[in-house]
Amino acid sequence: MVQIKINLDENEMPKYWYNIVPDLPDPPEPPLNPFTGEPAKAEDLETIFPKSLIMQEMSNERYAKIPKEVLEIYKMWRPNPLRRAVRLEKILKTPAQIYYKYEGESPTGSHKVNSSVPQCYYNMKDGTELLTTETGAGQWGCALAYACNLFEMDCKVFMVRSSFEQKPQRKTLINLWGGNVVSSPSMETEYGREIIKQTPDIPGTLGIAITEAIEYAMKQPNAKYSLGSVLNHVLLHQTIIGLELKKQMEIIDTTPDYLIGCCGGGSNFAGLIFPFVKDIIDKKSDIQAIGVESSTCPSMTKGEYRYDSGDAAGKTPDLKMYTLGCQFVPPAQHAGGLRYHGMAPLLSQVLNSGFCKAESYREYDVFKAGHLFSKAEGIIPAPESCHAIAAVLKRAEECKKTGEKKTIVFNLSGHGFIDLYAYEKYLTGKMVT
């Protein structure tokens, strides 16, 4: 019988995160202080982040030790198996072998807890009592509320309005774990009130929610802000996915031909591919890494590679990244996690250097892909993850034509049990084809 799951034991879980910075041919271009235009100093960041995370953000060390307390918590959902999509291969009649890491079995249903837990841990160590954040689809807001609950911190979430209205269950989840969530733009910040005054019907953006979360944190005692993607330390934490995958590929003595993931801010895709990029850079490997974004928010495929603000109001440092402009307002589509105007600077650099590729897909097509996947494998993918699946299906179809037995590996970043309203629209013909 074909082996469907390649397991790792708890003691085989990676004990270090991987930092790609020292392995890149060029040093990353630094974040800039938006007021001076000079490279941001650690002190510039201390108003919103704890020192230990700023050190990780600026680190040049190749490996960062995962604290014992974080490992203990990771063990609740990690290491997760590498799964082979045998039934999908059969349905597609492809000679390709399709594998995936499934992050939907974490407590909150996505990869986001891989970073929310260490972020809360370091904040707790540094004395933070309240963490604020933004959330698009709600995955990150849930993950931060869950982690704050573990370390007994307060949690305040600004959730992009379009998602807040589509998914009341996210609010319940955040509340269950003791967090507080408001629709963004909100009346709880100056910036939110101003936006509502100017454009009362705006569906919200991640950029606006970030601005609100930062403003809120800066006005509260012992409060810090937390970001669920984009920044170096978030991508660092997510490398646990790719590091596990590397071990699992060794067990089955295989090298991936394709590594595929969806991209909003870039953390799940970077977490998947970064441990493999050094081999791509050194030309030791022919792996094609493909980041997949929404056609409604195509920062990598249609954005510019330049310095831009991480939020709507210029409160964050300026970051060198692929961007659609920090004022870009994407339509209220269903993959709320893929609506960020920019792309993680480290991932943008990897893309700009040609070490990975980017593609964009349309909403209806990704739901069609997700539907086929759910019929084959049972798992209901989150709308974000459906983007990765669409790109996987494209490669599997190509292999069918060429007869090549390629190995396709993708990251199924989360489940879609909270997104069934969107599947219902897809099924009943209410989604634009």
Next chain:
Amino acid sequence: MVQIKINLDENEMPKYWYNIVPDLPDPPEPPLNPFTGEPAKAEDLETIFPKSLIMQEMSNERYAKIPKEVLEIYKMWRPNPLRRAVRLEKILKTPAQIYYKYEGESPTGSHKVNSSVPQCYYNMKDGTELLTTETGAGQWGCALAYACNLFEMDCKVFMVRSSFEQKPQRKTLINLWGGNVVSSPSMETEYGREIIKQTPDIPGTLGIAITEAIEYAMKQPNAKYSLGSVLNHVLLHQTIIGLELKKQMEIIDTTPDYLIGCCGGGSNFAGLIFPFVKDIIDKKSDIQAIGVESSTCPSMTKGEYRYDSGDAAGKTPDLKMYTLGCQFVPPAQHAGGLRYHGMAPLLSQVLNSGFCKAESYREYDVFKAGHLFSKAEGIIPAPESCHAIAAVLKRAEECKKTGEKKTIVFNLSGHGFIDLYAYEKYLTGKMVT
């Protein structure tokens, strides 16, 4: 570090289901033909079940080989780890060790696929083209739709009205996997039309939905009916849970003091405990097995042990079981899976013989237990599973008082991502305390 997950490899997955019948001190009392009052013959059942499942239903063999095709599919979510609830133990400050099997990682989010897959497999082999069924919470309906999809059969689900209205997402899930679902009582059967005429506001019952599903199947070509609990062959399939658990307890060289599961029709609890009952019967073990039901539908704690019909209209054979009467209409509470008027005959016999116990809990108390669990372990339990957790907490508290380091093992039968509306009611004080 404490080991949190005790894994089994794919090749360690049990290859046989366990049939408790030959190990019971007395032979089970037979199902009776409701028209003649005589023990039902295999032929009596052939109008609604395929022959291969009837053979399993009536079997006296201790082990039943799991077909290779079913094993292949089981591997998508099995074997699942035995998990230790370390954080819960800490929060409770109990010396008890709490372990659980988590069935919520299956494609449909509950243990139900353990039986829907083999049921569909045997039906497919016997030429069935359409399967009909009832569903309470929607877990079984989803599981059957998923399995019918795998074996390319049509699926028609009669869903108890109160759940149908509470959980529109269940409809979407069933539709995604190609099934068709209607609210029960429905206008699609004579019995449904009659009930609607008599009591238009009835919240529905599993007994009515079963009657409708059977009537519907009997009027279609190549159609059979499928039941998600209660019957011997369903309990047989679910023993995969307890068989895995037994191997995992051997790995950590421990014997459970308590085995706990929630009970609607009894299949997840029986699946957990049956592989251990022989040792209880032979007094080789002091395990206390505790089945937990809803106080609104207390068949085991307040019902009578007698022959009764399995459905509302007397279309099924009469079964010897704990029952509240086949006309019993429980209130529309949130654990839709625990609203059946009776209890599985084999489990009823085990209970009546004193080899397990039964307890009932109130709705608010079980949500409180589930909430505490979700804060500790991250997983959001289905309302049904919260019942088991309430009984676990009770034992853990007792151990705290006595200082005993007992081992408590329970079955977390499913996740609650589709039940967040109920948690919202709990959180906002809209549930009766």
